[in-house]
Amino acid sequence: MNAPTGHSDGTVGKALDVLEAVAAAGRPVRFSELLATKRWPKATLYRLLQTLTNQGMLVQDAREGTYRLGLRLVQLAHRAWSSATIAPVAGPFVDRLAATLGRTVHLACLDHGQVLYLDKRSARTPLPMYSDAGKVGPAYCTGVGKAMLAFLPEAALRSALRAQAFDTHTPATITSAEALLDELAQIRDAGLAFDREEHEPGIICIAAPIRAATGEPLGALSVTSSTLRDRLEDLAALGPDLMTATTDISAALHPWAHPDP
Amino acid sequence: MNAPTGHSDGTVGKALDVLEAVAAAGRPVRFSELLATKRWPKATLYRLLQTLTNQGMLVQDAREGTYRLGLRLVQLAHRAWSSATIAPVAGPFVDRLAATLGRTVHLACLDHGQVLYLDKRSARTPLPMYSDAGKVGPAYCTGVGKAMLAFLPEAALRSALRAQAFDTHTPATITSAEALLDELAQIRDAGLAFDREEHEPGIICIAAPIRAATGEPLGALSVTSSTLRDRLEDLAALGPDLMTATTDISAALHPWAHPDP
């Protein structure tokens, strides 16, 4: 569907395409299935799968010759998560907020105009709801997404807007760039964003951006609930706690001035 | 240090080596640092970094030209985690166990003789302790590790043993293959493994394997505590609950007989 790949550069690009294809399947895939999805030359695909497999990026199930993503990816991602995102710093604050409010808290960042969830703390009632670390979602119809978009600099915002699908998920979904810009202006004023069942019916949330000293959004934090439990006003009442958390995280993130000897 | 890479195959192999090198640094690295770590030709390294960067596997910080792991890895890993591991199935049971026992629960699997943590539920007292999804650890001195080793078939066990470092972490660490084999025999009998402060002083745990119908270990579950809170006997008392969880997970894993229409 959406390929983050600009223009396939060389062998490595192709290999990553294959990896992505396996990922896209979301289940073990047979050689011939992959061959069918894209118009790859047989031998080429075979060789790439071979290479990826003995690199641990893929695992081949000998039983019925299917390929699935390898655990090496999980290892690499852990290091990406802990060394290249705000998640490890934000962690304790997310904990605290979730415990204080007794609701589900999400930590997310923006990647190519999409929301990428970095962490989550469930309420003690772990109501089944999608999103976990590594999961991606739309920006234009989620609390965290809008909170970040609202504080994006002009240029970045424009390219992010172009990446929005504006699909209609619920009757409340914002489905045009114009309407979204209005909403973002309001969010900028309030410093808070709401999801009024715009993504999933019955699911509402309040979100706030985590901003760098320069003002640009580094991520966002949201408190999610369901319409069965809370009304929007109830969530709004949690705003101060939420903003305390986000500013605390910003502060913790700041000390970009400590080289270690 | 330890390269899971067997013999570098082609360009893709080299690219993944570079990726691994960035990961190994655990922080943003400058071009010259990478150049120093391995004896790569300048131009080659440059090109590979370039490729990886515009593939989203790396991100280049324009500010001071450093490279760090890209978020695309986190996305891919999420799909690996949710489509190629037992984690999504085990999740609810891990939740329940952690809630029931009020202690930290870990879900792990074995990868190349090392323990790879797949999930974790903290006790409400989130005592800082390492290990999270994606983190790797030693097998010979952890509860989950030993629980899985104990039920490995002959051949797999031998190769796993060869991968053990047998470093001494604490006075209680098992430091020889012979001693470990004795321990594994006991674990096989009991169906349960203990970590008696073998990895970290003050940290103890009880663990049980999650086994396939064939008997081979698919993963392991552990309940961790500290010597300040529990003695080994206290943990042993939790054994039945733990084993209920592992057998439940095994059962949930079984229905390999439901094709969807």
Add this chain to the structure above:
DNA sequence: CCGCTTTGTTTCAAATAGCGGAACCTGGTT
């Protein structure tokens, strides 16, 4: 039991993509 299809693996000459030494920038330091 035997052709026939489907799926996966290997070969090999041709072409291309990657290689890497060396030259070349660029910005900071002496």
Add this chain to the structure above:
DNA sequence: AACCAGGTTCCGCTATTTGAAACAAAGCGG
């Protein structure tokens, strides 16, 4: 200005990758 360190680009050489086609190995239907 001369120097230097870190980074980027050039470019001819060759190792790697390429992919059509031949080959193996399962199914399968008659």
